[in-house]
Amino acid sequence: KLGLNKNVEFEKIFPAIDVKLFKPMKTKEKINNPLRILTVGRLSWQKGYDYMFDALKILEDKGYNFEYRIIGQGDYYEPLVYAVHFLGLKGKVKFLGKQNHKEIIKQMEWSDIYAQPSLQEGFCNAVIEAQAMGLLVVVSDAQGLPENIIDGETGWVVLKRDAEAIASKIVEISHLDSKAIKSYHLKAIERAKQIFSLDNQNEKFFRFFDT
Numbered sequence: 001k002l003g004l005n006k007n008v009e010f011e012k013i014f015p016a017i018d019v020k021l022f023k024p025m026k027t028k029e030k031i032n033n034p035l036r037i038l039t040v041g042r043l044s045w046q047k048g049y050d051y052m053f054d055a056l057k058i059l060e061d062k063g064y065n066f067e068y069r070i071i072g073q074g075d076y077y078e079p080l081v082y083a084v085h086f087l088g089l090k091g092k093v094k095f096l097g098k099q100n101h102k103e104i105i106k107q108m109e110w111s112d113i114y115a116q117p118s119l120q121e122g123f124c125n126a127v128i129e130a131q132a133m134g135l136l137v138v139v140s141d142a143q144g145l146p147e148n149i150i151d152g153e154t155g156w157v158v159l160k161r162d163a164e165a166i167a168s169k170i171v172e173i174s175h176l177d178s179k180a181i182k183s184y185h186l187k188a189i190e191r192a193k194q195i196f197s198l199d200n201q202n203e204k205f206f207r208f209f210d211t
Helices: 049-061 077-086 101-110 125-132 163-174 178-195 203-208
Strands: 035-040 066-071 093-097 113-116 136-140 156-158
Touching: 035 101, 035 125, 035 163, 049 066, 049 077, 049 163, 066 101, 077 093, 101 125, 113 125, 113 163, 125 136, 125 178, 136 163, 136 178, 156 163
Parallel strands: 035 066, 035 113, 066 093, 113 136, 136 156
Antiparallel strands: none
């Protein structure tokens, strides 16, 4: 359909997550207090955690109560721990290390918002997994991330390297009413199903690998 010569050998690369494993959770009708935020990804500068921490500091200064959990491991652990200490966020940011799928699902069930503040990112499975479970998802506009969600429908896209933008979006989400939360929940689940339906692959899927 995209114009590949029929004489060229090819192999379709199917989705890398199991939508049967990451099932939709019960529809949430309100945001928790403290606000629960989660990110899954290796501990590296490319993931933009520094800007996420700055955003959390903005939220704290505005009087918002929250807990931020990170699942992943990597070489950037010590600088991130220092950043948390320097910003006075100790106790509000928790590093959970590497976890299996069962624990990741458990943490997604715990959270209100899934955040992916990356500076560099291709096709992000964790963002699709979060949508499959109906989470409220915020991503940066780094590379392939804007194609992972539909901005304003199944989640939100903010500028990378912009702590103010991240903080503002989280504040906006925290004020959503039950009707809006349910709408995003259902649309996010449908989005994940659409992307990973092996019986109905569309051009969007191939564009992810072309990004």
